[in-house]
Every structure is written in structure tokens, then in C-alpha cells.
Amino acid sequence: MRTFTAIAAVVIGAAVHLTAHAQDTIKIGLVNEATGPNAEAGVYTHNGAKLALEEINAAGGVLGKKLELKLEDNQSTNPGTVLAFSKLFGEKGIVATIGPIRSTQVQAASPTIKKAGIPTMIGGTDPSLTKVKNRWLFRGRPSDSYSSKVIADFGVNTLKKQKWAIVHSTDAFGAGGMAALTAALKEHGITPVLVQGYTNNSQDFTPVVLAIKKSGADIIGSYMTNSPDVGIFAKQLRQLGINAEWVGSPSVVTDTAMKLAGPALNGVYGIADFTPDASDESKGYSKKYRETYKQLDPDVYSSWAYDALKILALAINTAKSTDPEAIRKAVVGIKGYKGVEGTYTFDDNGDGLRGYNVVKNDAGKVSFIKHIDFKE
Amino acid sequence: MQILFDNLQVLFQGLALGSIYALVALGFVLIIRATNVVNFAQGDFAMLGAYGMVLFFTTLAWPYWLAFGAALVAMAIFGVLFNYGVYYPLRHRSFLPVLISTLGASIFLQNTVLAVFGPQPKPLEKMLNTDGINIGGIFLDSQYLMILIVTVALVAFTYLFFEHTLLGKKLQATSQDKDMARLLGIPVALMISITFVYSAVLGGVAGVLVGPILFVSIGMGSIIALKAFAATIIGGFGDVTGAIVGGLLLGVIESLAAYHISVPYKDAYAFLALFIFLLFRPQGIFGEKVSEKA
């Protein structure tokens, strides 16, 4: 008996919402990883968005009103993301949302977003996300089909290498990247001499390294997820005497990976959608970020959220309305907007960026090499 | 020729990782023998030891061996706390509540360390100042070598300690028959505390050894512990020799299978080996037949 009373109390407690906000702001929801294993990234995302928010409101807000950010934690999980979105959509006056950076979380929430019909900026880079018949998703980052194109282009055209080994994590990100890179190399008429997967948190990469050695590859393209894996692999690669070039997805040039691997990662190329000294915009943003958040360095987690909020504000101002259809129309109408991640030109699928920066690890310092953009 | 070298290289890595499994498995077995409980937080002992090293060596910049000693002392103190916080209140209950309690301890420890040190994995200095040596195309990482050496030394020490010291014999008596030990005037609660201390220190050493290779992260202990537990079953539940042999065997099986069959399923081989043992020889290599007394 008491059980049901208890459950009843819980239900009613949850059903009664702390609502009733004044209607003098325009609200945009932000689903971030405030708790759970990726909580640190969640903080950066919030930082970036806050910076954009202050700038927008200092410049007069949107449609003459102040912009307000509504945070919702997704606990770094898929079900948590679904809950977070449905909670935001349940609140009155949310005109647009900024979603997570992880593709599977976007996948999970996609049906909910579609049903609600609220324009949502996403950071997941799985190419299929914007193509799954959900017209409400807009990507604030370049998709992996471009990361692989950039890796292939840089390796083949700039480094002039033909014998490719692809090393990838078997998780969603790694498997997707592997498929895209294989396809991109095919356009250059190249079939990789080795495609080698591994599961995250492998303790030993010797079999992988030996396979690369046996294949005779002179360049490695990698989609690795976790920094410790990058570190272990890099060390063992160099210990066993392989000096092939290496162009990797962003994980090889993260601060953590470089700290873990030390000199083993020197000279490795990585791609990044955000590099502090890639453009005037990113330089300005980095300066401001460092001033605001003292000891923190700007990174992609903050920069993409910064761009995403700016784009939404721009779109609402252009549309002169908070109607979802009008916002959608305005977002896909954005051409040539210079953000800190690059220049956004949206297509009808909702993809705005088509290029990456190539950077190099110069003895522990990331240096900008070039920006590669694609038309399609 | 190259194939032979490659196989030797893989074998070497497998033995070294197997040594880590063996060290953690040894810690498992000592606690199993003393308390008849599987400690699900055993892997986190390694994690804590490694973070201790991060604190004393990296953050506080103490000399390496001083930091190492401090980390082990910290682990010893932790062993006592663990006993009184997680095991002792439940000592009269069946194994299930204790097992779940250690599971809770594991979650608690990992997330406490997460709150203190943050989620970024940390690098750790190697014991020796050299990267390693290259013998005929086989690269022997200095840290892997140290792992092998330290493991052999610790196993030898454990053997001498248990077989040839009075304290060791008292510990053995306690693990064999608590009531009898009590009648003989052996302070059983103290002996169990000592076992936890020894086991925590062993775990800590494993963590410090493996930190430079796998890096220091919150989850580093979990996967090691699972393998180490598999090793204790393969070797023979509660058998000291079995834990060592089981650990080494598992490390080698895993590496060779990953090299020859498929890398992504690397972790599955360990569990597969475990399944095969459980089906055909559940008592393990050195264990006696499992049977319940009336």
C-alpha cells in the first residue's frame, strides 16, 4: 500500500513543474554534459555559449529582447539526452536548442526533436545525422565525411603518400570515420593496405603496430577516441621503429593525448575544426576566452557552442520571428558567415561547415598548417 | 624469422601485462583466503596506488622513490580503512552483501578520485630513466621489464613471508580456520586487517607499475580487476600459485589471440578462456574439486 502512496508522491512531485517565467526574454535551450564521465566537456560547452550570450545581449539581444540560455543536463548518457530534450521542449517559450556534441546522443534524441519541431544545433559529426529525414537538425561543426576528406587530401596531395593504413576505434565515431576515410581514399584511387580496428581502452597495441609494420604502410590515418589509446599506440609505434607519417582525427592533437604520449606524438598531423590561430575570428575568440576563464584554453567544446548560439541569434534576427519554420528558413539561408570554427554556408540538409584545419604537433605545441575546405 | 620475432614481441607484452593481472590476482586471492569474499574494488586499489604516485611525484614533486614509498604507506592506511569501512561491518553476513558492498566501494572510490583529480588521464614517469632496449628487433620496454622483475620479487617475497615467518603462518592459520586460530590465541581481526593492508599495497604496486604504460585514469583498475579475477578462477579459486600462473596465462592468451585472430575481440578472449575453464575444469588449474560440505 505504502508503495503506491510513495509512487504517487513521486509522480505528482515530478509533474508539478517550476515554471512561470516572465515572457520578456527569448529562450534557447542548451543540452550539455553537466554530470557524468564527460562533465568536463560540458563545462566548456557552457563556457562557450555563455560568452556568445553576453556578446549577443550586449549588442542588443534578438528581436529587441534579451536572450536567455536554459541549461539541461544529459548526465552524459543517451537516455539522459532524450529526457533533457523532452524537458526543454515541455517548457514554454523555448524557440531553439543547442544539442550535444556526441553523435549517439544526437541519434537518441533525434525522434524527440523531430516530434517537437524545434530548430536544434548539433555538434555530432556523424555524417548521417543531418540526413535522417529530420529537418530540424543543423550542424555547427564539419561532419566526418569532411574530416576524412581532409585527412585523405592532406596525406595524398600534400604529404604525397599512397600506402595507407587506417587505425580506428570500433566505437561509433571510429567505425564511422573508418568507413568515410576508406571512401575518401577511393576517390583518390587508393585502397588502404591495412584497416585495423581495436576496442577502446586496449592496453596493448603491439598486434596493431606489428600489422602496420607487416603491411609496409608509409602513412597512417587514424580515428581513435580515447587519449590513453592514442598515447599507448604512439609510444609502441615509435618503440617498434615505425616512422610512417600519421594524420589523425582531432584526438591525436588534444592537450591530454600530447601530454600522455610525450615525444612519441611529435611530428604527427591532426585535424581540428577549431584552432586558436587559424583565423582572425578564432584569434579574437581565443583572446576573449582566456581573459574570461583565466586558466582555461579555448577548445572545440566551447567554440562550437559559441558559434551555434551566434548562428541561432543571427537566424532569429534575420527571420524577424521565433516561428520554427521561419528560423529554419533563416538558418539554411546563411551563406558565408565567418564563425570561429570557419566560414558557415548552410545547405538544405543543415550542414554549415565543409572543412577542417590541419595542425601539426611541433614538440608538444600545436601549430596551424593549413585550412582545407570543400565545396560539396 | 620476422614472424618468430613478432611472436616473441607479442609474447613479451603478454607476459608483462599478465604479470600485472597476476599481482592484482594475488591481492584477490589473499583476501579470498582470509575472508572468503571477492573484493570487487581490488582493481581500484591499483588505481589508487597510481593516483597516489601522481599526487606525491607529479604534483608534490617528491623524489621518485620517496613518492613511491609514500604511495605505498598511503595504500597500507587505506587497506585498514577499507577493512573497517567495507568488510568488517558485514563480516557475519553471507558473501553476497559483502560482494555488493565492495562493488559500492568501487563506485565510490572511482568517483571520489574523479571529483578530486578530474577526468583527464595523467601520464606517469617510468621507474628507470631509459625507454628500453632493442634486442634483435624485439623491443623490451624498460617499464615492462621492471614489471616482470618486481612481480617475480613480490611473488618470492610473498612466498617467504607466508611460509617462513611467524606472522605469515598466523595469517595462514587464520585463513584456514578462523575458529581454530582464535582458540590458538591468534588475533583474527588483526590478521584480517593485515591481509587487507598487504593486498592494498600489492594493488598499489601494480598501479604504480602499470601507470606509465596504461596511464593513470579512473577506470584503469576496472578492466585489470576483471582479468585478474578471471585469472584467479583459471588458476584455481583461492590458490596463490594459481593466481600467478592464471594471470600470466591470461596475458599471453590474450596477446597471442589478438595478434593471430582479431584485435577488436581482445577482451573477449579472456572471458572465453574463462568460460571454457568454468565448463570443463571449474576448479581451475591448481584448485581442488569444488564440493559443498554437509
Place this chain on the structure above:
Amino acid sequence: MQRLSLPWLIVLGVIGLGLALLPYQFETSTYVVQMFMQAVTYAIAVLGMVVVLGYTGQINLAQAAFFGFGAYGVALGTVSGDINFWISLGLGVGAATIAGLALGMTTIRLGGHYLAMITISFQQIFDLVLTNWIEVTHGPDGIAGIPRPSLFGYELEDDRAYLLFCAIVLYLLMFAVWWLPNTRLGRAMRSVRENQLAAEVVGVHTLRTKVIAFALSALLGAIGGGLYAGGFAYISPDNFNFMRSVEFLTATLLGGAQSPFGGVIGTVLIVQMPEWLKHLPESLSFIKDVYLAVYGLGVILIMVFLSEGIWGLIKSIRAKFVKPIARTDTTGVKPLDLELQGADAPPLLQVQGLQKFFGGLKAVDGIDIDIQRGTVHALIGPNGSGKTTSLNVVSGIYKPTGGKVVLDGEDVSQLQPHQRAGRGVGRTFQNIRLFASLSALENVMVGAQRDNNDVPDGNRGLRERAMSALDFVGMADRAHVIVRNLPYGHQRLVEIARVLAGRPKLLLLDEPAAGLNQTEKGEFVELLKRLRGHGLTIFIIDHDMGLVEKVSDRITVLNFGRKIAEGSPSEVLRNPDVIAAYLGTAGKVN
């Protein structure tokens, strides 16, 4: 287990239905509906944990894998295979049940820690396969666009309708799980949890019981998973990993493993707690950062202070206000009928050349004993002479190294203890082995439900039989007392009633008078004489020569695993070898 009367059931039903219809009455956001969808589907999986862990006492750290079987069944069936939702769900549940059966089979030799490890291994392999077998499972990307079913032509597309449907499924399953403990199977499960060896010897097919428990757990897990997949339209492997299994375990323990209500309370709390934390004021927001650490600490604290979970707490509060039944009404209890043997037939039990070695130790080395029908046969001997080992071989706990045990003309040497119980061998233990947290009546009912016992079907027949047995030993008025709370002497009587309820052909008593005081001993001798007077065949071990001499027709004496004497009490007790064996030295007898 308290029984609910009809008015209570109606009240429960109305409240439950009201709850499920809540989203229709108030304007609720999708958020609330989805949170409850999560809670409801998880709760179904937790019901499985209640069955396997709470009732049967077997640890299962792979419930998320079973949950995953259901979810992937639905997802792969509907999305990849374009099959009907219900058929897909059935396939997923079927696969999970088979996996559950297989996992349960591993308990044939291994329990406890091994089982924890086996289930973890299973969980990890499941996770690896989901992630790596991309062609089939879609790998870590997961599967999107899972449709919702229709029921009798009614589309469950609407969130509220689907939640209502899931809630009704949950209620039905809760009811079934709540009902289970008072069935034959449920009692068997609980007896396995309380004392597996005793359960087996009393006649419970313990392996089958455990396998069924695992299969049921898997089945419930998969139903929950299948409904979850339909509810959220997208699944990926990280929903079904080890941490989720730990979450199910924690929910079960937090709420109270031994009751479906407890399991559901625990699930709701586990799902809700992170959401509640979000409403904390800024000054307390640090709690969010250490939430998982607190969660881990909470698990330890639950184990130490709240071993029966919240439901156990509620029950203990209730117990303060509701007086337990002190005396059970014993009117109308029928007298106990016993299985009697004609005295002229061949011996009931023949032990022939029996050997049992443990490694090099020859505990029993070639003994022959014939037990005549309708007699009391005692087995005596000094400590370590092999008495208890012999009894263990006769009741099937040990398999003989050599020789045979023949019961009623049938060689039963290789049969399991429960099979022997099913053929009429009943025994008690030297250190009483009752099912401590069950009532005296339930203990005895487990004894009554052995295979081949001539008892009318259903609980009523079992209960009548059990009451008769309790009445025979003078414990009928204490039938509803939890045996843990009974004094030692009474526990001994309940244990004997448990055997008698099984209408044994042969009663094995292992030092039944040990630990009894003089008065109790006297009463016990009277009980034995009554049994003997009824003509029951009894094989008894005891140290107390006085007692043995008073009750037995024939005595066999063992020393060092061999028979040294046999005969009537007066013959045997005068035998110089026997005296020497008891005094420990030969030839110093006056």
C-alpha cells in the same frame, strides 16, 4: 508473506490505474512521460532481479544484457527485419530466456562468486558483440526509428497511450511476481536462497529451480527492454552495459530485493534521483559533482544498515503496529498419516560395500548395513569413524567412491539428493538446517511438496499436510512464526516435521538430540518412540548411548570407516571391541 484482502486489491487497482492515467488528467510534458517510461520499463527488468536475487538468492550481474536482448529483438526485428513488433518482442524475449536458461545451467556446479563472475563475463561479451558485430547489430551507432506497436487495432503511437500500456504490463507482472513466493516454485526458490543443501535434501530440484529463476529473470528483463526500445525509438549498446546491470542491482537492493513493490520503489528512486539533484539550489550544486560517489557510498550503507531495503524498512515499521499471529488456530487439523512398511518384506535399505574416500583419507571403507522395515536402526561410533559421511552418502550429498546404496530394491547410488527425497528418503541435519526466514508452516510445506508425495494438488493440500506434520510434533500452534525466532528445541521439532510432511519411507536422523537440554531430550525420546510405534523405518546417528539404547532395535558400530559390530543394543554394548573403540585403547576393559 501477508495476504491482501479483496478491498485492498480493489484500492490498489484503482490507485495504480489512476497513476497510469495521470498523464491524461493533467497536462504533463513529454519529459515527465518519458521519465516514467524509463522508470516503468526499468522496473520490469528489476522484477526479474527480484525473482533471481531476492527470491532465489542468486547473484545476477547481467540483467542489462537480458534487457538488451529484448530491446535488440524489437529493434532488429522491426527496423532491420520489418517484422511485426509483437513477433520481434517475442523473438527477443525467447532469445533472452534461452540465454537465461544457459546461464542458469552454469550454477550446476558453481554458485556464489563464480556466478558473479560468469554473469559479468556474459555481460561483457554481450557488450563486445553488440559493439563489434556491426553488420547485424549496427554496432555502436545503435538503431534508430524503432516503431511502436498497435494493440487490437489500436495504435500506441501516442506517448501517454504507450506509457499506460507499459504501466499495465508492469502491474500485471508485479502481481505475478508478488504471487510467486506462495506457489510451489516460489517456495522452492526461497528454500534455495535460505539453504541450498537442505532444500536439495528435502526434495527440491535446486538446479532446476535456479535455472527457472534465471530464465524468468531473463524473460522479465527482455520484456522491459523490448518495451524500452519501443518507448524511446532509439537504442545503442551503451544502454545495456555493465553499469546498467549494476544500476538494476542497486535499484533492487535499495527498494528491497524480496518484494516486487520494493523493486519498483528502488527503480523509481534510482531513475528519479539524478533529476531531483538538478533542482538543488546553487549553493548545494557541489552534490552533483559527487553524486556518483555518494551513490557508491549509498550502496555500502544500504548493505550495512538497510539489508532488506526500503520495503524491509516499511515492513518493520508495519510490524510495530500490526501484531503478528501468536497462536495459529489448530482446529480441524487432521492426524498425520505415515508411510508404513510391512515388516516381512526384504530390507528397505541395503548399503553394500560402501566406500567414500576424500583424496587419501578413507572416511568410509567398505561397510554393509541392512535396515529392516519398520525398525529403528542406529549407527554409532567414535568421532571421525565415518558415521556422518555414511549418512551423507545414503542421502546423496556425496557420491560413493565404491559400493552401492539400494533403496527398496533400486540402486540409488548415483541419484541426486532431491531424487532420493522423491523416492522417500528424508533426513535431518546435526546442525539444524531450516529455511531461516520462512515461517514454520512454509518450511514444512517445502518438505510436503517433494516429488511423488501423495498430497492433493495446490497449496491447500500442502498446507493441510504441513499442519498435520506440525501437529504431530506439537508445533501446530506456532505454525506462522518465522523459524529464526523459535528456540533451538522447537527448531529441531520443525525440522523433523518438515521431513515427516514428505511422508518418508526412510527417516535419517543425524544426531537429532545434539544441543537439546534434558527435558527436551526426554520429549524427543517420546517423539521417537511414537514414530517407532507407528512403524516408521528410522536410521539414526547419535552420541548419546542412553538415547540410542532406549529407541533402537538394532545398532551398527563403526570405527575408522569400518563396521566393527552389529546387533541388538544389549549385544553391541557388551561387545569388548566396541568398548575398546569408545575408550580409545584396546584390552583395558574390566
